[in-house]
Amino acid sequence: MAVLHAWRTARVTPLGELHTPPRMTAVLLRLTVQVILVASLWHGLYSHTGTTAGLDVDQAVTYAVLAVLASRLRELDQFSGRDTVIQHMHFGTIVYWYLRPLPPQRYHALRALGEQLYGFAWALGGYVVCLAAGVVEPPKSAAVAGVFALSLVLGQLVLYFVMLVLDQLCFWTVRNNAAMLILIFAQNLLSGVYAPLWFFPDWFVTMSQFLPFQATLSVPLSLYIGRIPLSDAAGQLAIQAVWVVLLFLFTRFLWRRAARRVMSQGG
Amino acid sequence: MNAVRIAWRVTRLNFRAQLEYRTEFLLMIAIGAIWQVSVIVFATVLLTRFTGMGGWDSSEVLLIPATRMLAHGLFVLVLGRVHLVGRQIQEGKIDTYLLRPMPVHRQVQLAFFPTNAIGDLTVAVGLMAGALSRSNLDWTPGRISYLIAAILGGMLLEAALFTGVASACLRFPAADYWGRWLEELLGTFGSYPLNVLPKAVGGFLTYGLPLAFVAYFPAAILTGHGHDTGVPYWLAALSPLLGVLAYLGARLLWRWSLRHYTGVNG
Amino acid sequence: MDAGIEVRGLSRTFHTTVRRPGFTGALRSLVNPERVAKHAVSDVSFDVSPGELLALLGPNGAGKSTTIKILTGILTPTSGEARVAGVVPYEERERNARNIGAVFGQRTQLWWDLPVRESFAILRDIYEVPKAEHAARLKEFDDLLDLSSFWDTRVRHLSLGQRVRSDLAAALLHDPPVVFLDEPTIGMDVVVKEQVREFLRYQVEERGRTVLLTTHDMTEVERLSERVVLINHGRLVLDGSLDEIRRTFGSTWQVRATLADAHTDVAGLPGIAVLRHDGPQVVFGPDGPDAPTVHQALKAVIERYEVTGIAIDEADLEDVMRAAYVHAEAI
Numbered sequence: 001m002a003v004l005h006a007w008r009t010a011r012v013t014p015l016g017e018l019h020t021p022p023r024m025t026a027v028l029l030r031l032t033v034q035v036i037l038v039a040s041l042w043h044g045l046y047s048h049t050g051t052t053a054g055l056d057v058d059q060a061v062t063y064a065v066l067a068v069l070a071s072r073l074r075e076l077d078q079f080s081g082r083d084t085v086i087q088h089m090h091f092g093t094i095v096y097w098y099l100r101p102l103p104p105q106r107y108h109a110l111r112a113l114g115e116q117l118y119g120f121a122w123a124l125g126g127y128v129v130c131l132a133a134g135v136v137e138p139p140k141s142a143a144v145a146g147v148f149a150l151s152l153v154l155g156q157l158v159l160y161f162v163m164l165v166l167d168q169l170c171f172w173t174v175r176n177n178a179a180m181l182i183l184i185f186a187q188n189l190l191s192g193v194y195a196p197l198w199f200f201p202d203w204f205v206t207m208s209q210f211l212p213f214q215a216t217l218s219v220p221l222s223l224y225i226g227r228i229p230l231s232d233a234a235g236q237l238a239i240q241a242v243w244v245v246l247l248f249l250f251t252r253f254l255w256r257r258a259a260r261r262v263m264s265q266g267g
Numbered sequence: 268m269n270a271v272r273i274a275w276r277v278t279r280l281n282f283r284a285q286l287e288y289r290t291e292f293l294l295m296i297a298i299g300a301i302w303q304v305s306v307i308v309f310a311t312v313l314l315t316r317f318t319g320m321g322g323w324d325s326s327e328v329l330l331i332p333a334t335r336m337l338a339h340g341l342f343v344l345v346l347g348r349v350h351l352v353g354r355q356i357q358e359g360k361i362d363t364y365l366l367r368p369m370p371v372h373r374q375v376q377l378a379f380f381p382t383n384a385i386g387d388l389t390v391a392v393g394l395m396a397g398a399l400s401r402s403n404l405d406w407t408p409g410r411i412s413y414l415i416a417a418i419l420g421g422m423l424l425e426a427a428l429f430t431g432v433a434s435a436c437l438r439f440p441a442a443d444y445w446g447r448w449l450e451e452l453l454g455t456f457g458s459y460p461l462n463v464l465p466k467a468v469g470g471f472l473t474y475g476l477p478l479a480f481v482a483y484f485p486a487a488i489l490t491g492h493g494h495d496t497g498v499p500y501w502l503a504a505l506s507p508l509l510g511v512l513a514y515l516g517a518r519l520l521w522r523w524s525l526r527h528y529t530g531v532n533g
Numbered sequence: 534m535d536a537g538i539e540v541r542g543l544s545r546t547f548h549t550t551v552r553r554p555g556f557t558g559a560l561r562s563l564v565n566p567e568r569v570a571k572h573a574v575s576d577v578s579f580d581v582s583p584g585e586l587l588a589l590l591g592p593n594g595a596g597k598s599t600t601i602k603i604l605t606g607i608l609t610p611t612s613g614e615a616r617v618a619g620v621v622p623y624e625e626r627e628r629n630a631r632n633i634g635a636v637f638g639q640r641t642q643l644w645w646d647l648p649v650r651e652s653f654a655i656l657r658d659i660y661e662v663p664k665a666e667h668a669a670r671l672k673e674f675d676d677l678l679d680l681s682s683f684w685d686t687r688v689r690h691l692s693l694g695q696r697v698r699s700d701l702a703a704a705l706l707h708d709p710p711v712v713f714l715d716e717p718t719i720g721m722d723v724v725v726k727e728q729v730r731e732f733l734r735y736q737v738e739e740r741g742r743t744v745l746l747t748t749h750d751m752t753e754v755e756r757l758s759e760r761v762v763l764i765n766h767g768r769l770v771l772d773g774s775l776d777e778i779r780r781t782f783g784s785t786w787q788v789r790a791t792l793a794d795a796h797t798d799v800a801g802l803p804g805i806a807v808l809r810h811d812g813p814q815v816v817f818g819p820d821g822p823d824a825p826t827v828h829q830a831l832k833a834v835i836e837r838y839e840v841t842g843i844a845i846d847e848a849d850l851e852d853v854m855r856a857a858y859v860h861a862e863a864i
Contacts, residue, residue: 040465
């Protein structure tokens with residue numbers, strides 16, 4: 001039975017998307033245009049430069065395109081489904097999360113899992129097309145591919161927890177829309193979606209090493225393009241794993257506080 | 268005059284409303300600082316890495332993100348709420364607005380006070396100050412006036428684009444999705460000399476999505492790169508005016524769409 | 534398992550920040566917030582027997598929703614105790630969740646982007662309802678609520694009436710013995726309202742569910758419930774049958790009689806006063822706390838006087854409640 005409700009809950013997002021074909025067309029168009037723009041931008045930037053920050057043009061383009069694809073993993077229009085914490089707080093429907101025999105934290109995790117798997121299908125499709133078109137380079141070796149896959153999974157876990165913290169914030173401040181946007185921007189910047197972290201000044205790189213954001217994207221992509229050599233991979237994977245554990249404990253703590261808050265305020 | 272008084276009153280109330288939510292307000296200020304640092308780092312990082320980008324030296328390139336950020340900050344402060352039209356439609360707020368004796372567009376703008384604009388503008392002013400101090404140009408009154416005109420034009424152009432999306436939302440609420448993409452595109456591609464891009468892509472960002480007119484063309488005119496932007500010099504030079512025209516056009520479109528507004532869920 | 538509800542001395546206090554007026558006031562509240570306590574529910578006790586429908590009444594802000602939230606396990610009381618089907622809801626939320634179904638007015642628990650039937654399927658799996666049982670119950674609900682005409686529509690495209698009917702079905706799909714309904718028919722048209730009432734009556738009478746209902750619609754109360762609990766300012770004002778309420782607050786009946794002989798000497802009867810006397814027209818009304826019911830009064834008047842015509846005006850429940858709320862306000 002547990003499998004059944006997991007399956008039902010996880011497929012809410014993909015099903016919602018399938019019921020709205022225009023949204024899927026929009027995603028396809030946006031992804032295509034974004035990949036073309038990003039690839040040509042990095043080619044353009046590199047036109048007078050050979051190697052900078054330890055990256056050559058192919059590595060930089062591969063990184064940037066993979067970043068666009070990876071950001072699809074969890075970038076769906078959750079708002080339209082009216083199933084975000086902020087909306088439930090706004091409409092007062094959060095009470096139903098606490099009225100079901102399924103713990104809210106598990107419901108949230110299952111929804112995100114379905115969403116991330118659905119996004120992964122898109123990203124994988126995009127990757128195959130880009131690889132065939134020669135926009136991105138294949139991984140250097142099977143070992144690199146394996147380490148990348150592992151790192152990507154860990155990175156997605158870290159990303160889930162970071163997004164979860166943002167969602168959980170809504171239990172305390174209902175009106176943090178703008179704050180959310182800015183934090184999402186910070187996540188994008190510090191995870192290396194906008195530009196590889198290698199380009200940034202040393203102090204910035206050092207600072208981001210103490211933050212969880214780079215573990216979401218920068219680490220797996222750097223492993224893929226070989227900017228982080230395989231010899232350093234174990235350490236990086238360990239740091240990612242530590243973040244997963246820390247954030248898991250932190251968000252579990254926040255879930256408890258959130259439940260206590262709902263129980264004392266009535267949602 | 269009465270309209271101005273009401274607008275001012277509502278804005279004051281909105282500002283007070285922002286103060287009501289203590290944590291939120293303090294959080295916004297704290298987060299403004301993070302935003303500030305990251306944007307400046309982001310803008311300068313690529314310039315230091317890729318010197319001579321598109322034949323521009325880095326002090327000249329800096330003028331592009333500075334102009335864009337300042338225009339964007341003003342847009343958020345003055346007209347930024349047009350962004351949220353999609354959501355307001357879904358929540359049925361537009362229907363309420365239509366009942367009141369004030370233009371819907373103005374009510375949208377007066378929906379709340381954009382605390383975050385304070386942060387945006389602080390960053391932008393800082394960045395502009397930095398860009399001007401590093402600039403080797405001779406800042407004659409003519410240049411300064413053109414820069415100011417360009418910033419205002421950029422603001423209006425951005426407002427025009429989002430008003431266009433908002434108008435589309437009035438008819439197809441799902442168009443909200445495109446608004447978020449537009450924002451991302453403006454943020455990502457607004458800060459470079461677009462001649463580093465292939466012709467087709469640059470053309471798309473000029474004629475398809477007129478991003479180039481916000482900051483790139485005006486900066487090119489100011490720094491003397493006006494003849495190699497890929498468009499006729501006069502067109503690039505007229506950027507601020509195009510902003511005004513685009514905004515007027517967008518407002519007409521808005522008015523037309525509002526007349527054809529059917530609401531959601533019957 | 535006893536599917537009743539027990540509430541003993543329930544209290545709930547909220548702390549809120551006072552907003553000072555004016556601009557400087559707002560700034561001062563920002564720096565130095567002043568907090569006050571608000572007693573949403575104080576010392577409320579009542580019982581609902583298994584298979585009974587109880588209407589929880591009271592003006593807006595009386596503490597009805599707070600009570601329901603405590604009983605559904607969403608809110609912890611400050612003091613006092615509650616048991617729903619033998620479970621303390623705020624201590625064992627998940628166990629309680631399996632025993633109850635709830636609809637909170639216009640707030641929907643359905644998934645906005647999916648057809649209604651998908652929402653039902655998700656809930657079926659969350660509540661672990663066997664497939665056959667689910668199908669059978671869905672069929673039953675469809676017969677009563679006419680769901681199949683719109684259950685393949687996405688929730689965002691439903692009308693209010695359709696959505697509330699779907700929500701009602703969603704809340705009862707796991708066969709909960711206890712059901713909480715917080716203003717379920719608010720804003721609905723008469724036809725849908727009637728359909729929902731029929732559905733609720735069926736659930737209580739045929740399925741033996743215990744229902745706690747809040748509403749402002751007195752027709753609904755009259756049609757559905759035998760017993761009501763009235764609260765105001767968080768306090769219990771009255772717990773009794775509709776008749777008792779009528780007797781306490783609603784003895785505002787009038788008997789209008791036309792006497793055969795206009796010159797009859799008219800005097801009051803025990804518990805009955807003469808309100809007006811104009812020629813042959815006499816209007817009688819209740820007098821004192823032991824006033825008879827309108828039917829007894831009617832009988833008494835006919836027995837005592839020779840009348841050629843008689844009519845009664847009985848205050849309807851709306852009026853009774855108005856009197857009750859005003860009375861509650863006075864204590």
